Amino acid sequence: MQVTSPAFKQNARGALADVQLQKALGNVRAGFIDKRRKAMDALPEFDRLRDEAKAIKDHALASLDLYLEAYETKVKASGGHVHWAATAEDARGIILDICRAVGARTVTKGKSMITEEIELNDFLEGNGIRPVETDLGEYIIQLRGEHPSHIIAPAVHLNKEQVEEDFRRVHDHLPVARDLSEPESLLAEARRVLRAQYFEADVGITGANFLVAETGTSMIVTNEGNGDLTQVLPRVHVVVASIEKIVPTLNDAAQILRVLARSATGQDMSVYTTLSTGPRQEGDPDGPEEYHVVLLDNGRSSMLGTEFQDMLRCIRCGACMNHCPVYHTVGGHAYGWVYPGPMGAVLTPSLIGVDKSGHLPNASTFCGRCEAVCPMRIPLPRMMRHWREREFERGLNPATQRWGLGFWAFFARRPSLYRLGASIGIPLLSLFGRRKGSFGTLPLAGGWTKHRDLPSPQGRTFLQQWRDRDTLRQEART
Amino acid sequence: MSAREAILSRIRQSLDATGDDGARRAAVGRRLSEAPRGVIPARGQLDAKARTALFCEQAEKIQATVQRVKSPDAVPKAVAGYLRSKNLPATIRMGADERLASMPWSALKSLEVRSGPSDGDDEAGLSHATAGVAETGTLVLTSGTANPTTINFLPEHHIVVIDAADIAGDLESALAAVRVDRNGATMPRTVNLISGPSRSGDIEQKLLLGAHGPRALHIIVVGG
């Protein structure tokens, strides 16, 4: 997909003016937050589980190479194949080879952010293979030629009227009289159309929420059951997963599962948690004949050992964006690449470079709500600040910003000049603004006064007044 | 250098683990063999009777329907009753599960039993669970001829029989049962942890049942 992160500001302006989008974003604010809160309150051990989940991932990352090797051994022992892909391009090539080997023409897909990251759909189409997204939200945005705007609710930016329009446009057999005005009827229509696709597909591609080293198992977590139909019906099941999805044992996965769904949708468990180990076994009446895992690095190994390693704990629950005031305002597409919201603001610069995505770690108020709700206790604001430091070091910030900051820092570092400047400037500013109490416009303060008034200073500075008071006190004493 | 070697060596470099890593290897070996159980919620640590009650309560909370019967012999009647109550044809799809096979199906003359995996044309499917998880009302089903995975997803109505004795308090205990089931380390090809009927909230965050999998999940708890 085209990276539009450099145009974040323009994207955001467009999003703010988009009435449909703003209406849809109201659903994010209303839906996810209360549900998460209720699920969390109902489990007294929730915070201890967060600590445990964090510790598990930290441990796994510290020995990631060893766990990957252990995992590979187990997958092979269960009859599966493991493919290693250093880059997105490598992963695409591997998947295409697997598809070609079985003469695949149609591929069904479970919801997977990693295949968005490697831009798999466009690539398969370009090679004559038809990818069909089967998650309802993903299906809708595929019809629209869009990308997910949220990592667990890909079509959260849309309203039902827009979905109806798309279904009528693409499902051209539909009689005009057919009612598609409500989510119920839209879901029924999608279910009917996609049922046929599951049976037609030669290859089913899913992501993975966890890869379990102990057993060589991949796990997916879904609510619709589409991921299961995607992997059980075709001849070949391909799992695409990034290397940090590794957890040591099934027990470890169980710990993290307890915080995953609660943080994501407020469910205790998602409806379907599926553990897959190898292909169809002897006597199995169904299931894929081939089972492949594509292990993707694509920049992760370089994050290890840096201040961004903590990001590799992310389990893609979406809680950070569900609670982000900036995401609530501009939605996911404004971020301009695959991963939106706070987790995207940290991950995107790691994967595509901060020179292309510098706005993302800057477009945060540092309100800290993302870190407060992150089940894996990822210090998201701190890492956004690290990106700002790297930008500053490389001189990537706009010149006006650097100049303004330098001007301010010059005084902040020199207390006597700060006091002098303030004792002249502030009373002057106050003189102009005191009567009305605030400024509607002010030179050099356009960023502020464009949307709000600037309260006027009260008069002389606190330090000026305090010194006078102190002097008076001392005089009174002598 | 292969991609595999390139990735692994880059990881080692980043982790600064290029020298002797005996300590790391030992820690990994220990974790894999001991598989510590971490934090187990208090609500999952109950006696058998309370476990079954909690399982039923949690399953109903997530829109499954639950029916309790005294013995396996009562299951065919319960299945037929469910089909009738939903105005479904008296046909049920099921695998070769021995526990299901030993139930008195032939006593119900009007009920047609179809054997083997689902082809997508079944209104109702029947499975026998390997285990259950009381803390979340979750069913644990394992693939194989006994209970083909397609039955879990293709029929509109999924009926699952579970023996109350197989209900564990917590997820870890249920997963242990899955592992033991297949000679130690070997896992069944697919383990489905199922918590309620299929659903989606993808259109305007409105929660709807029956997205791609079953619209209804009916659980028959035997004994307990």
Add this chain to the structure above:
Amino acid sequence: MNATEETRKPRVGLFVTCLVDLFRPVVGFSAVKLIEAAGCEVDVPMTQTCCGQPAYNSGDRADTRAIAENTIRAFEGYDYVVAPSGSCAGMLKKHYPGLFRGDPTWEKRTEAFAAKVHELVSFLADEMKVTSVAARHDGSVTYHDSCSGLRELGISAQPRALLASVEGLTMREMRDPDVCCGFGGTFCVKYPDISNAIVEKKTETIREAGAETLLAGDLGCLMNMAGKLSRQGSGVEARHVAEVLAGMTDEPPIGKGGR
């Protein structure tokens, strides 16, 4: 320990914050009054400037460090360092130590300094065990939880408890008082349109609450919300929570004229 040491009042260095210093000195004087009433002696080092957040949050570590050194030098001799701002106190307490990690001379020094730092209202309630204030405020208020104070320092119950002791005051909670107002320091000028959309949602919940006065513990957030309310022509007044707790509400509210 001799008798004079035993009865010696705790010495508090007031970090007034640059916004209060420049824009709203009455908050500083309110803080002084409250801290003295809690039995402390207050001093205001003249060499203080700003906590350094603008530089820190722009990735400028060198300037941040220089500013931090200046602050630490000015304040490390006091028993307590108190600031009428959750975000500045959070900067001093939670972020300064990270700037000096691994530095042989500054690391320990900074940690000792950080341990003494408190935000004003939580200092009164948690450290000085103040449970009520001698103030009167006839009217209804609503309280916004500023983000840093809430999430870095756990300030939420303390201001509400002390406000409950103010005679004549009625609390009308707004919806989602813990949601950001969109200020974010330099964020509001770097991304004015997004900041505006966030503060618009905030002022909507403030107006819905139906209180006469908006209170918060951070002047930055208050200037943002007050500036928006003023632009919208709302009659809701805005004050720092310290002004009400100290009973110093003679000055016009934030952004209002009339003197």
